[in-house]
Amino acid sequence: MPAEEGVIDGLTRTSYDAVVVGAGAIGLASAWRIARGGASVAVLERDVAGAGASGVAAGMLAPVTEADFGERALLRLNLAGAARWPAFARELEAATGATLGHRARGALVVAADRDDAGELRRLHALQRELGLDAGWLAPSECRRLEPALSPRVAGGILAPHEAQVDPRALVAALVAACRAAGVEVAERCEVAGVEVAGGAARGVRTAAAERVAAGCVVLAAGAWTSRLDGVPPGALPRVRPVKGQLIELRAPGGEPLASRLVRTPRCYVVDRGDGRVVVGATMEERGFDDAVTAGGVHRLLEAAWEVLPEVEELELGRARAGLRPGSPDNAPLVGEAGAERLVVASGHHRNGILLAPLTADAVAALAAGEPAPAEVAPFAPERFASRAPQEALA
């Protein structure tokens, strides 16, 4: 059957109930959830699904060991995000037959020396004050749990409920689940901007000047969200790229290096349990530069080796870099962006994999004209609207 005139490759029509811009974890999970309500949905992706940060991420689902001073609202959000993961993983695996590598074995944050121990003691005091499930362990207890740890480890924090998922398996499963639910995913289709008229989103325009009409537009273009035009002025603060480098290693015999996530103040080590080990990640403010550097790889390997010396026996795989989407306060931007049914879902920074299920539920609610879950409401982009114009644009 000849395609309808003006229909983009990968799509079958020119008008949908919802169009999602960006096929990362956030855009795909949102599309899947919107389609569950019976809506027609298209996802437009400039490159291929998972080409952004979601295809690079380590996949830690770690709200407790990510908790930091002065971020209580974000902690509540991250805990709510983690709570949705087990059911989301079960549902996605059942819908697709895929295995996501979702494992909840806990995390151990270890001190490589006494300076680290002082820093981790302060972090542990904060975790206790916040009522989080995290216990202090003596060096011998750390090594009993993870025998590959260096004898020089000076203690650590055990957070028993932290989990992990394989982000690339997640993206592949989300694409399959979307397609099975009738979502059309068009790759190699760059969106130039959103079309707004009469105070409401009407659709998107591609870089090739094609139009797709939509009753709702979801902006989930990660670190590139601010490059989309047509968003009402002042409705969205700038989303900036925050570069992260990460190294993939392989244990020749498939022997596990660690059964839990192992973190230090300088790196983390994620053992996927099948011989694959990931060491991450740098945090760099370098604009849209996504080059892997010798210095980044060197610092990560050294930081992992000081607590897990067996790292030096592992085979070196690929080193990769990705761009996290960062908002001015480093917290997500989920809500309407200056027009009815123009929904943004970006700025997830270090926790976009963790927050994908919760964000997707929030986006589906907003797309249906309903309020987002209570934990997400404080993260609407309008929190920047009342601030000084320079800060909103910073």
Ligand SMILES: Cc1cc2nc3c(=O)[nH]c(=O)nc-3n(C[C@H](O)[C@H](O)[C@H](O)COP(=O)(O)OP(=O)(O)OC[C@H]3O[C@@H](n4cnc5c(N)ncnc54)[C@H](O)[C@@H]3O)c2cc1C
């Ligand atoms: C090294 C590293 C480690 C990380 N580790 C973790 C972790 O352990 N746990 C965790 O929860 N999070 C982690 N993160 C963060 C996480 O990866 C991000 O927060 C998350 O992937 C953001 O998802 P997203 O869908 O918003 O963006 P992305 O995955 O970047 O997806 C955005 C998509 O939009 C597309 N796009 C951009 N512009 C356009 C356009 N104009 N038209 C069409 N499509 C467009 C891009 O090609 C891309 O595919 C890590 C990130 C990095 C870099």
